[in-house]
Amino acid sequence: QSVLTQPPSASGTPGQRVTISCSGxxxxxxxxxxxxxxxxxxxxxxxxxxxxxxRPSGVPDRFSGSKSGTSASLAISGLRSGDEADxxxxxxxxxxxxxxxxxxxxxTVL
Amino acid sequence: xxxxxxxxxxxxxPGESLRISCKASGYSFASYWINWxxxxxxxxxxxxxxxxxxxxxxxxSPSFQGHVTISADESISTAYLQWSSLKAxxxxxxxxxxxxxTSGPLDWFDPWGQGTLVTVSS
Numbered sequence: 001q002s003v004l005t006q007p008p009s010a011s012g013t014p015g016q017r018v019t020i021s022c023s024g025x026x027x028x029x030x031x032x033x034x035x036x037x038x039x040x041x042x043x044x045x046x047x048x049x050x051x052x053x054x055r056p057s058g059v060p061d062r063f064s065g066s067k068s069g070t071s072a073s074l075a076i077s078g079l080r081s082g083d084e085a086d087x088x089x090x091x092x093x094x095x096x097x098x099x100x101x102x103x104x105x106x107x108t109v110l
Numbered sequence: 111x112x113x114x115x116x117x118x119x120x121x122x123x124p125g126e127s128l129r130i131s132c133k134a135s136g137y138s139f140a141s142y143w144i145n146w147x148x149x150x151x152x153x154x155x156x157x158x159x160x161x162x163x164x165x166x167x168x169x170x171s172p173s174f175q176g177h178v179t180i181s182a183d184e185s186i187s188t189a190y191l192q193w194s195s196l197k198a199x200x201x202x203x204x205x206x207x208x209x210x211x212t213s214g215p216l217d218w219f220d221p222w223g224q225g226t227l228v229t230v231s232s
Contacts, residue, residue, distance in 0.1 A: 047220040092216035098171040099157035
């Protein structure tokens, strides 16, 4: 059971908008930044969104992040087949004294 | 180009020791934390701990404290993850990742190493 809760899967057709939620608490998301990572099958994770809503250089603007209270969201607009991957949220948890990850959401393009 | 290159796959028996490495290049090694993250087969990401290469100060996840040791050799820009007695449940892919040393508790992880597969089996 992950400290940050994500839906195990999400899907959409090409061109659609998909949103992935990440639910936490006042000791993690409610207290600090949220980061999002993208992991294609068999490869290392890659930074997708930094500090709630900042896109690193090279990340398409189809990807956007937001945070409100103790929850965060990752949105993928204009969905493409190349977006099929696992997506993880991450934050620091003050009570646990460690980095916590969500369980990951597998995005499928139908 | 900023890169983290990890050592190759390892196979060990339960009870054996192991050290895997993560060599950094393309940036000032001392200016960033190195984190270690575990991914068990078919599972999600778990943070194990991190090290500040400047002074070898470490933070460990309570879940991994006492079972692994994180170290670094600034002279060769390399961080290490070490076990003194492996268990079958240590079978996983282990990733290293760079993190800026900021005033907050957590910053971005980028880049990540390619991962090291550790298999522990009798």
